[in-house]
Amino acid sequence: xxxxxxxxxxxxFYMDVRTPGKNYEEFYKxxxxxxxxxxxxxxxxxxxxxxxxxxxxxxxxxxxxxxxVEADMVVLATAMVAQPDAAxxxxxxxxxxxxxxxxxEAHPKLRPVETNxxxxxxxxxxxxxKDIPDTVAQASAxxxxxxxxxxxxxxxxxxxxxxxxxxxxxxxxxxxxxCPYKAIDGxxxxxxxxxxxxxxxxxxxxxxxxxxxxACTVACRPGALNLKGFSNEQILAEVEALCL
Amino acid sequence: xxxxxxxxxxxxxxxxxxxxxxxxxxxxxxxxxxEPKIVGFACNWCTYAGADLAGTSRIAYPPNIRLIRVxxxxxxxxxxxxxxxxxxxxxxxxxxxxxxxCHYSTGNYFTRRRFLLTKRLLEYIGIEPERFHARxxxxxxxxxxxxxxxxxxxxxxxxxxxxxxxxxxxxxDAQ
Numbered sequence: 576x577x578x579x580x581x582x583x584x585x586x587x588f589y590m591d592v593r594t595p596g597k598n599y600e601e602f603y604k605x606x607x608x609x610x611x612x613x614x615x616x617x618x619x620x621x622x623x624x625x626x627x628x629x630x631x632x633x634x635x636x637x638x639x640x641x642x643x644v645e646a647d648m649v650v651l652a653t654a655m656v657a658q659p660d661a662a663x664x665x666x667x668x669x670x671x672x673x674x675x676x677x678x679x680e681a682h683p684k685l686r687p688v689e690t691n692x693x694x695x696x697x698x699x700x701x702x703x704x705k706d707i708p709d710t711v712a713q714a715s716a717x718x719x720x721x722x723x724x725x726x727x728x729x730x731x732x733x734x735x736x737x738x739x740x741x742x743x744x745x746x747x748x749x750x751x752x753x754c755p756y757k758a759i760d761g762x763x764x765x766x767x768x769x770x771x772x773x774x775x776x777x778x779x780x781x782x783x784x785x786x787x788x789x790a791c792t793v794a795c796r797p798g799a800l801n802l803k804g805f806s807n808e809q810i811l812a813e814v815e816a817l818c819l
Numbered sequence: 820x821x822x823x824x825x826x827x828x829x830x831x832x833x834x835x836x837x838x839x840x841x842x843x844x845x846x847x848x849x850x851x852x853x854e855p856k857i858v859g860f861a862c863n864w865c866t867y868a869g870a871d872l873a874g875t876s877r878i879a880y881p882p883n884i885r886l887i888r889v890x891x892x893x894x895x896x897x898x899x900x901x902x903x904x905x906x907x908x909x910x911x912x913x914x915x916x917x918x919x920x921c922h923y924s925t926g927n928y929f930t931r932r933r934f935l936l937t938k939r940l941l942e943y944i945g946i947e948p949e950r951f952h953a954r955x956x957x958x959x960x961x962x963x964x965x966x967x968x969x970x971x972x973x974x975x976x977x978x979x980x981x982x983x984x985x986x987x988x989x990x991x992d993a994q
Contacts (some may be wrong), residue, residue: 671924691924735890755924788923789894793933805890811902817858817885818906 578610585612586644588619588633596706615642622649655704669757670695677703688717692757693784696720735787735804737780743799746776750791750800758784759791855909855975857884859968860899862892862927865916865957872961873968880965881972884912891915892953893926897937900951904941910950910975914967917955927955949974950981 587606592614594600606612619633631644657676658664665672670690671679678701681689688696698714699705705713724730741764751759762779765772778800780791789802801807861867867888873880889895892915900911913934921927934953942948952971956964 753929755926786923788891788926789889790891790923790926790929793893793896793929802890802894805894807896807898810887810889810894810896810899813887814858814899814903814908815906817887818856818903818908 585610586631586646587612587614588631589614589616590618596708617642655700657701661701668692668695677701688713688720691755694724730783732783732785733787735802736782736785737787737789737791737800737802739778739780740799740801741777743797744777744795745797745799746778747796748776748778749794749796750778753790753794754785755788755790756784756786758782758786853980855883855972855980856907857910857912857968857971857975858903858908859884859886859912859914860889860892860895861886862894862915862922863888863890864922865920865955866892866914866964868958869914869956869960869964872959873964874961876961878962878965880968883972883975884968891921891923891926892930893921893923895930897933897940900937900941904946904950904981907981909978909981910952910971912967912971913951913953914956914964915953917957920957946981947978949978 585606592603594603607614615633615635617634617636619631621630621632623630623632625645628645628647629649631646631649633642633644634640635642657672661676661678662672665676665678668690670692673679678690678697680687680697680702681691688698690697696717698717699710702713737758746761748759748761751761758781759778760781761776763774764777765774767773778791780800787802787804789805792800792802792807794800798807859866859870861870867886870886892913895913900913903911913930915927915930916922918927918931930953934951938948938951941951952967954967956967
């Protein structure tokens with residue numbers, strides 16, 4: 576404050592002062608020593624207008640006395656919340672969000688800038704409360720991930736992905752909503768049945784998006800979906816071998 | 820060599836179970852020394868790692884449980900469970916990540932709903948629901964895996980061997 580408005584005096588009510596971050600202690604030191612901000616340990620009980628000023632009444636627990644500060648401006652330390660439409664955005668794009676409507680990363684340690692949906696990356700306060708250095712770091716990471724994605728002509732993925740047996744698929748697309756990666760979509764195929772050319776919808780798996788969880792294989796009623804590497808036949812054979 | 824002792828203790832049981840398996844599959848009454856066969860479906864990311872941890876931490880657990888690795892507990896089709904019982908398993912365990920911790924975000928939520936129904940289906944077709952268990956065991960819960968294996972083995976042992984309904988035995992004999 577004192578940097579912007581000369582001769583101003585700021586008061587900070589606090590319970591505990593922590594500066595979480597490298598060199599952040601400097602900010603606190605500068606505020607108290609250079610700009611003379613007064614830190615009062617205690618909670619504020621009341622803020623009320625008096626004339627054209629706001630009176631902040633609180634307790635200074637270090638001296639054990641009530642204090643009143645006449646202020647021109649009161650800044651409340653409110654919680655950082657997500658954008659009101661954040662959940663809607665996540666739902667439309669098909670990735671997850673947490674109880675506070677912040678977008679969730681694919682893995683907190685190993686994939687901190689990716690979402691569960693391939694090709695969608697996170698940077699900044701949409702993923703959680705963040706300051707500028709953290710946001711810049713995350714944005715740089717996301718940009719690097721995207722560059723890596725574009726640096727190759729072909730994408731290397733896990734070979735264990737779902738496949739559709741189009742001859743069995745009834746096109747009910749029950750598998751579509753169950754897929755957490757939006758990897759399943761409907762497509763039109765033409766086939767010749769009894770000399771007639773018919774057009775029908777079947778499910779198709781985008782092998783670049785599929786992570787091979789196998790949720791769709793269980794949802795598939797005609798049994799048209801199968802998971803490479805963990806196919807129904809393979810698992811049933813394992814079951815039979817174990818029960819011998 | 821004292822660390823190796825628990826592992827050695829379980830070995831004779833495995834051998835014994837191998838000998839006793841045939842009469843069990845034919846629905847014979849529980850013979851002395853009968854050991855149940857339990858098929859466990861373990862999710863690759865949590866329970867399989869948990870079972871691995873139980874092994875590497877040298878925690879002894881009953882050898883009756885035989886694991887099948889699946890990518891996700893959501894991969895387990897109720898059909899697999901029915902097939903296990905059909906082929907002579909005495910119990911089935913489906914284990915995955917804790918709800919909310921699924922590697923594939925939502926897989927185990929489907930598992931949870933699906934196996935509430937499966938339990939009722941099993942009851943309806945005459946299989947004691949105590950023979951089927953769905954549990955959440957994370958990759959760091961080695962001792963929990965051993966404990967679950969112990970619990971389920973004890974429960975299934977108390978129930979005795981799973982006997983298939985008469986008619987299905989007849990059809991199998993006819994084959």
